[in-house]
Amino acid sequence: MTERVLVIGAGPVGQTTALLLARRGVPVTVLDARAERDAVGSKAICQQRDVLDVWDSVGAGAAIAARGVTWTTARTFHRDRELFSTRFADRGRSVFPPFVNVSQCETEEILDAAIAAEPLVDVRWGHRVTSIEPGATGVAVGTAQGVVTGSYAVACPGARGDDVRTMLGLTFDGESFDDCFLICDIRTDLPGWETERRFYFDPEWNPGRQVLIHPCPDSTYRIDWQVPPEFDLAAEEASGGLDRRIRQVIGDGAYEVRWKSVYRFHSRVVDRMRVGRVLVAGDAAHLVSPFGARGLNSGVLDAENAAWKIAFVLRGWAPPGLLESYHDERHAAARENLEVTSATMRFLVPRTPAEARHRTDVLERAAADPDARALVDSGRLAEPFWYVDSPLTTPDPRRPFPGRPARGDVPVPAPGVLVPDCPVTGPAGRLRRLARTGVTVLVGPAAEVPVVAPPVTVHRIDDLDPTGLLSEALGARPEEYWVLRPDAHVAAVVTTIAALNTALGRVFAREEAYA
Numbered sequence: 217m218t219e220r221v222l223v224i225g226a227g228p229v230g231q232t233t234a235l236l237l238a239r240r241g242v243p244v245t246v247l248d249a250r251a252e253r254d255a256v257g258s259k260a261i262c263q264q265r266d267v268l269d270v271w272d273s274v275g276a277g278a279a280i281a282a283r284g285v286t287w288t289t290a291r292t293f294h295r296d297r298e299l300f301s302t303r304f305a306d307r308g309r310s311v312f313p314p315f316v317n318v319s320q321c322e323t324e325e326i327l328d329a330a331i332a333a334e335p336l337v338d339v340r341w342g343h344r345v346t347s348i349e350p351g352a353t354g355v356a357v358g359t360a361q362g363v364v365t366g367s368y369a370v371a372c373p374g375a376r377g378d379d380v381r382t383m384l385g386l387t388f389d390g391e392s393f394d395d396c397f398l399i400c401d402i403r404t405d406l407p408g409w410e411t412e413r414r415f416y417f418d419p420e421w422n423p424g425r426q427v428l429i430h431p432c433p434d435s436t437y438r439i440d441w442q443v444p445p446e447f448d449l450a451a452e453e454a455s456g457g458l459d460r461r462i463r464q465v466i467g468d469g470a471y472e473v474r475w476k477s478v479y480r481f482h483s484r485v486v487d488r489m490r491v492g493r494v495l496v497a498g499d500a501a502h503l504v505s506p507f508g509a510r511g512l513n514s515g516v517l518d519a520e521n522a523a524w525k526i527a528f529v530l531r532g533w534a535p536p537g538l539l540e541s542y543h544d545e546r547h548a549a550a551r552e553n554l555e556v557t558s559a560t561m562r563f564l565v566p567r568t569p570a571e572a573r574h575r576t577d578v579l580e581r582a583a584a585d586p587d588a589r590a591l592v593d594s595g596r597l598a599e600p601f602w603y604v605d606s607p608l609t610t611p612d613p614r615r616p617f618p619g620r621p622a623r624g625d626v627p628v629p630a631p632g633v634l635v636p637d638c639p640v641t642g643p644a645g646r647l648r649r650l651a652r653t654g655v656t657v658l659v660g661p662a663a664e665v666p667v668v669a670p671p672v673t674v675h676r677i678d679d680l681d682p683t684g685l686l687s688e689a690l691g692a693r694p695e696e697y698w699v700l701r702p703d704a705h706v707a708a709v710v711t712t713i714a715a716l717n718t719a720l721g722r723v724f725a726r727e728e729a730y731a
Contacts, residue, residue: 219530220245222357222366224345224380225373226253228260228320229498229515231327233370235274236523238336242530245364246337247357249344249373253328259320261430261438262509264598266634267516268312269704273652276330277312283326284318285431290413292594295420299582300589304597309685310637311646315413315597317432319401320512340364345373348383350492368526368539369494372515377500384491390484390503390554395425395565397479398441398449402462404471405435415594417579421464426564428507428594429465436474439465440506442564449478481505483558485550490543495522502550504557507564507595514553517600517703518546524702528724533671538725541608549601556596563593603705604632610699610708610719629690631706635698636689640680647686650675651704655723657716658686662694666713671702672720672730699723 221237223230226248234244263280271277291301304314331337340361347358348369355369373380381388414429416422425442432438441461452458462471482503489496498515522542528534566572581588603609604617615630627633637648644650654671661678668674677687677698692698692709697716699708701723708719720730 219243220366221526221530222247222355222364222369224248224348224357224369224371225377225498225500226250226339226341227372227374227498228323228327228512229372229374229519230370231324231331232270232274232516232519233372233497233523234337234339235276235327235330235334236270236520237527238334239274240523240527240531241336242527243336244338245366246331246339247343247345247359247364248339248341251342253324253341260506260509260512261317261319261432262513262598263316263318263323264509264513265310265312265314266600267513267598268316269310269637269648270516270520271327272312273649274330276326279326280318280323281312281316283322283433284316285410285433286313286316287411287413287431288314289411290415290594290597292592293414293416293419294579294582295416295418297583299579299592309639309689315509317430317438319432322433345380345383348380348494350494355493367493367530370519370522370526371494371496371500372498372519373500375499375503380500381486381496384494384496386486386488386491386496388484388486390482391558392480392482393505393561393565394445394480396443396445396447397481398443398447398452398461399475399477399479400439400458400462400473401432401436401475402439402466402471403434403436403474404466404469406437406466406469409437417592417594421461426594427465437466443478445480447478449476481561483554483561485547485554488543489518489547489550490539493539495526495539495542497522497546501546502553504553505561505595507560508557509595509598510553510557513598514549514601517549520703521546528671528702531671534724535726541606541725545601545603545606545608548605552601560593560595600634600705602627602632604630606632608701608707608723608725610710610715610722612709615709629706631708633706635700635704635706638681638686638689640686641682642680647680648704650680651700652702654702655707655720656700657720658690658692658698658700660692660694660696663697663711664713666697666716668720668730 220243223234223246237244268277292299343359349356357364371380410431416427428440430438485502497518525538578591582592609632657674695711701707707723717729
């Protein structure tokens with residue numbers, strides 16, 4: 217069986233998976249049922265800083281960020297009164313802004329260009345998957361054109377991946393929300409709104425429901441209106457209601473509707489994200505409401521988690537059991553996202569009189585009461601999942617898990633947490649770029665330098681950053697060793713060579729210590 221990996225689905229998650237595998241020297245075949253790329257609609261638009269970092273590792277992050285619109289402030293209103301605004305922190309010195317808004321179609325176009333320049337990736341359009349058979353030594357995927365084989369497969373066919381889930385014997389439990397959301401991308405001039413996300417609870421122009429407004433490139437704004445279950449877009453347009461609805465937001469200026477659709481949102485997750493040699497990623501594995509931008513962003517982090525682990529197994533650096541940690545980590549991430557976004561939907565769309573009274577009370581108190589302000593839920597924005605409880609993580613009793621940080625803040629570095637980005641000396645130029653080359657050990661000035669072999673590399677913290685910024689961002693102590701995974705998460709912080717070797721063995725899912 218060839219060491220080629222099969223990727224099912226050529227959306228952003230599949231594209232990212234293919235590029236990350238190729239970057240690690242793994243040949244990839246991408247299978248997509250569509251005859252060609254569908255460039256209609258803008259779909260997911262909000263890309264988070266840490267996801268731009270992932271795309272940066274395959275040469276696409278800077279282009280996506282440059283094409284998008286940067287926003288740094290989230291403003292929240294109740295009726296005609298602003299309740300609060302949030303600005304986003306950066307514990308390190310990232311080159312990327314907290315969020316960039318850009319059409320998914322344009323993101324896909326940039327990733328397609330990166331794939332076209334990558335000889336290890338073969339994209340096959342018009343290949344609808346008819347069967348998936350994980351075996352002891354590989355995976356056989358049936359298509360109308362014949363059977364395609366590979367060592368492993370990553371299934372990311374998107375939200376409509378029912379056939380693939382059925383082939384793999386997966387359940388997809390959860391719930392669907394009754395209220396719908398009308399989404400329009402509108403090109404117009406709204407001075408002062410270009411760098412802000414605005415969320416309105418119960419505005420007079422959508423009484424009893426919500427409106428969300430995001431800036432996009434080319435003077436375009438994504439506007440989401442919560443609408444009742446019986447909403448009829450065609451009837452709304454025919455009656456002039458859509459024009460009136462838009463005018464209530466933008467005023468009398470000229471505008472152009474570039475895309476529109478009506479969605480009903482779902483909260484669902486598969487029971488397993490690994491079926492033998494097949495890993496399931498993105499919307500095929502988990503669906504969440506878009507409030508908080510956790511869909512595509514979480515899917516890209518699925519892709520990174522899957523890619524480095526498959527590559528390490530194929531290179532013989534780790535046993536096949538490492539792949540079980542993909543399910544452990546990313547299923548936990550999916551469940552957290554479901555919990556977070558479902559709580560948001562319950563606040564946006566109360567289902568009981570008690571929930572409705574709670575929301576009304578919170579919103580009426582929030583303008584003057586900071587405690588109430590913290591309870592306003594318009595979507596807790598996308599953030600990486602902490603792998604605190606992962607089997608690959610070595611806990612540090614000096615750095616106990618404090619829980620998720622406050623709104624707009626970032627986690628204190630600790631085992632399981634994505635490391636803050638900082639400038640470093642050498643060709644990588646940045647800490648996360650350095651970390652993504654393999655398994656990285658950062659050594660404090662008072663610690664002995666260990667002997668390692670690829671894919672582990674060792675760097676003195678003082679050599680990487682003579683200014684002290686890196687030590688400050690990490691909160692590193694002179695006697696410590698920091699172990700960073702290939703996805704730039706902290707795996708361990710220890711103080712002895714023996715503890716370091718044990719922690720490294722855990723990162724590789726080995727039963728014995730690293731040697």
